[in-house]
Amino acid sequence: MANNMDDEDKKKKTDTQELKNVKFLPFSSCMDPGFWNKLCQQKLNEYRLSEDAIPIKGYYCNYLAENLPSFLNIDHSAWDIDDDVGTKHYKVLGSLKILNTIEDFKNFNYTKHLEDEGRMIWSEVMTKGPFKDPSLLNRFSLVTFPNLKKFTFHYWCLFPSLCPNKKFTIEGHPVNVNDCFSLDKMQKFVENYDKFKNELLQHQQSKNSCCAFLIDENDMNVHPFSYIQSLNEEEKKDHKIMLGFADPSTANSKPGWSLRNLLVLLSTHCYDLLNGKVRVLCLRDRTSNGVRHISHSIVLNVCLVRIDPQSDCPNVIGWERNSKEQLGPRFLDLSSGMDPYNLSESAVDLNLKLMKWRLVPDLDLEVISNSRCLLLGSGTLGCNVARCLLGWGVRNITFVDNARVSYSNPVRQSLFNFSDCLDGGKPKVACAAASIKQIFPLANAVGINLFIPMPGHPIPGINISQLHDSTCQDITHLIELIRAHDVIFLLMDTRESRWLPTLLGRSMEKIVLNVALGFDSYLIMRHGVGFSEVTKSDGVEGAWKVVPGSQLGCYFCNDIFSPGNSHLDRSLDQQCTVTRLGVPYVAASLAVELLVSLLNHPLKGQASAEIVNESVDGLPDSKEVSILGAIPHQIRGFLSNFCNIMPVCRSFNMCTACSQPVLEAYKRDGIEFLVKSINEPSSLEELTGLTKLHTDTKDIKIEELSDNEVSD
Template sequence: MAAVSNEPHHPVDPGSSKLQFAPFSSALNVGFWHELTQKKLNEYRLDETPKVIKGYYYNGDPSGFPARLTLEFSAFDMNAAIPARCCPAFGTLYNTNTFEAFKSCDKKSLLEKEANEIWESIKSGAALENPLLLNRFLLLTFADLKKYHFYYWFCYPALCFPDGIHIVQKPVCLGDRFSLNQIQALQKAYDELCQSEGVTAFPYFLIKYHDNSVVVSPLKKWDGFFQDQEGKVTVGVYDPCNLSHYPGWPLRNFLILASHKWGNILQSIEVLCFRDRTMQGVRDITHSIIFEIKLPQGAFGPDCPKAVGWEKNQKGGMGPRVVNLSECMDPKRLAESSVDLNLKLMCWRLVPTLDLEKIVSAKCLLLGAGTLGCSVARTLMGWGVRKITFVDNARISYSNPVRQPLYEFEDCLSGGKPKALAAAERLQKIFPGVNSEGYNMSIPMPGHPVNFSEVTMAQARKDVATLEELIDAHDVVFLLMDTRESRWLPAVIAASKRKSTRDRTLDQQCTVSRPGLAMIAGALAVELMVSVLQHPEGGYAVASSSDDRMNEPPTSLGLVPHQIRGFLSRFDNVLPVSLAFDKCTACSPKVLDQYEREGFNFLAKVFNSSHSFLEDLTGLTLLHQETQAAEIWDMSDDETV
């Protein structure tokens, strides 16, 4: 970081008798350019009138970092909060419509205009009431939105003394001048000043110190503050520079103010450059510097002093800078990178061993795009899942949007849009990075005949084939339909393709009733999927039960239950475990063997027969008969006693 003198710039010389300053380096992050893009497209359009923006600077960087003035996405919101222990700076944005206008802009005139406003605030006393008026900046930009190239030139206007500023006592670290008690008292007094003024940092302040006490005050309370202070007058400046011999740029305009207001009564002034650094959790202000300068007298007439401040480019010359964000500024790319970053931050901070790739790459098939389907889809997107496919044959009705967050009132009009197609389309609008598809189709069910005609039989055959292809092409299948019958066929196909959990049962519960249950159930279903995916054995992992809650968890995310039964009435969850039932009508060996040998012919028998067909096949009918016989026998025994 090079320090510079007033004008022209000279190499830094620690032994120089004139005070030199470290200039600002602009730090305009990607969020700022993205927000400027949105403003340009949706609000500014061809409007080139100046806009007020906001940045901030920080005084706690380690040694070697340049003094930065940062602008981020919140620069356009005057009500946005400033980061903790950072000082705000307000500026003017001149955004041009063409590169030619950017190049030909009268930069000298812009600087003089801004400098005059600072000078007027000094002469009128407004800068004493509001010191932030001294910390103004300019930003000249041109955004080439076809290529996402951003040209900019940053300026922090600084008024100059004609003959510079002479040093009386060279800068030394505060720790070499102040005792530990004084340092602690200064830190406390500064914090109390910020708290009383309701700010994150105070740019300029007055200081009185004695052996074991330090008092600070805003500039506007100058009159009377130093009445009991003999000797030097000390002022503090929130200093973004971390060089040991030079102050940062914000001091320049303050010294102009000090000379104009108090130069006729003060020969010199002591300056404390307040630097507030936290290293390894320990706060330290001892690296702040303190020095004394001669305050020029009668240096100014009524006219504004000369001003400097345009930033040099990356090559060290007087010229603009350019940022090429073509790879990341496309809104879709930016959305994807933001989603990825959010997941990585979660991983880094909460579960460092989490295998995100297993989750993000999972291809999920959602059978049902209703209340549960919408909730599951949104939670999957929250986990970064990129492939989501819906299957549903219903249309959106007027009662749906209030419980199903992927739909709106307009989707219900004219008979309603097909749910599966509308859900897939809405996911794309929410996050363009997701690959979502919708299939408007029925799922044949046991006991629902399809042999009315060749047409219905052909359609059923087609629907079954499509469902088989979809289940085969996806890694995870969610059964989110209303009835047990509608879940039968997908359960059979998934079990046949080894895409079901080890400890499983065919769910017999239907649609939830209380509105909050759908969101809870949908979120839990996705969390179950994530937990299973994190286990080395995946779906073949042993299911965790309620008894395992006190044991060592099998994965970084904790337990790996395969199902959860909850009771919202008492806010209680249990984790049941059941081995695969050998007489299950969906995944028992007899059913799977028949399906794998006969294919659609077997399924057609199930569709066209009564429920007793599957019960006879699996042995459930015989089991019921034996159970009833045992109950009768037990009753006879009881009656004979």
């Protein structure tokens, strides 16, 4: 029995001791995944490596069910600091600090940050600004290291609170509001409070200030917080002023965190006015099942501690405890909640955007990734061009070829495997597209099994009308494909198969990149795009060196014969592309890089090319370069001496693929013209005047010969 008595006594004793100091329920950060998502986007696209503090907002409420944490919510709207948070929520302004590495996060000076944030509150207290807007006393700060590749986040939230040397104490116990006021008075208070709040909510300047208010216990009138400043000692005696605040806490005996700084403000400026004491209504305002009640609100009689407004900033506390209840950062792994496809997409984007952050801030990655690329030819070049495009973030890749994967392919052609060669081999285009999707599931890779009609390649054994039909179909298909893409890569084995897409690409004003290989050499060339008046360059110094993009030549501009069957009189080693192994890899990469530079020029395909004078160091005139540097017309490279040269040539007015007569004939006669040219290549020479040229040059040669003979 005696023992029991002791226990009872002990319990009572500890109860009163515990309640002697006011215990506050700290805020608990409640981070919405939408917040982290937006943070990643903002960091990727806007902040990059900046570690400057970013203003954000959060909000809390006073309607949570009992025993829930006292949440401070931070969601995707955190960046819209001027936006409303709704009539039932209370806005808290804060700052976001994003660190770039886990080391930065570990070594961050959290003590100093705490002091800095505390000083901001203290300076508000000293200016008395919070009497007008008590929400200025509520702040938070979020320090984080987001791992954008893994979608994990280290973060630590701070809810800075000033801590006077002496603690706030409480007279007696916190009591339920029902035990303090009659039902009648309570009702009166609710009416007055609603009126007060509605009035404040109607004005932008006062919207946030309804988080704290004053109540006159005599008539239960509700006054703005600033009302206390207008009272003098005499008036104070006639009123029984009580502090009220929207209490985020749900604990029976603990007021919420936001009361702390309010008490500091009163202790600093109103200690004498209030005789060192203030009664506090911790207003909790809940509606459940359609019924509103505030009866779970609590009332405390708090003893203030005198704070000299001239004194230094009091101590600051407020770092949030983690899930282990320790003062330390939290860790969040959202990767499992993320679609792995999205994860792979954001990781790919991140790698590219790092380029923007550090090296080329103005790099336009979107124009690259949005380019729809048509790859004509799916051999070594096609595979490697596709992989390089994929790396640059290009999503839309279409392969065109009609070959099957053979046993010699996989070792060179990076999108094929041994199993693709079995049973006669799978179609290359289907394999290549599937392989791209294996590498990056969000890529839109398509394979089109299509023979590209070419001059001098009639199909044997089929009568003319059938040939005509199937050729027409193939041509129509190719026209559709070129129309649906922005960039056309010519990556085929033969010269003549490039003729039709060259003509079509030129006619539809597409960017056409041509890659051709020799044994130890390569040619990468961008064809002219668009049409313009021939520049009047006469007399302008150096103008001859710059060729506008619309006047650049094509692959066939150097030819004085129409394309024919180049395989006919060649041995096997000449027919297949037998090259030093690295040649297609180098050429494929250069072709994609040329495209990337070109797309980053404001004129895109119409960007001029400049003949670079080798004796002049550095880059050509700034007008002719993109932010990535030069945009040559051609790159001719030689592995025999590991050199590249970058010649420029104007389009040839008798070119069989890009000259005006050809383009006009196509415009006029359409597919009929194309079929005719394919079946009778010599008709092209006739059309462009090459036939005449041949005759003329024959004559010239004879004349020259005879001249020489004479002079000899």
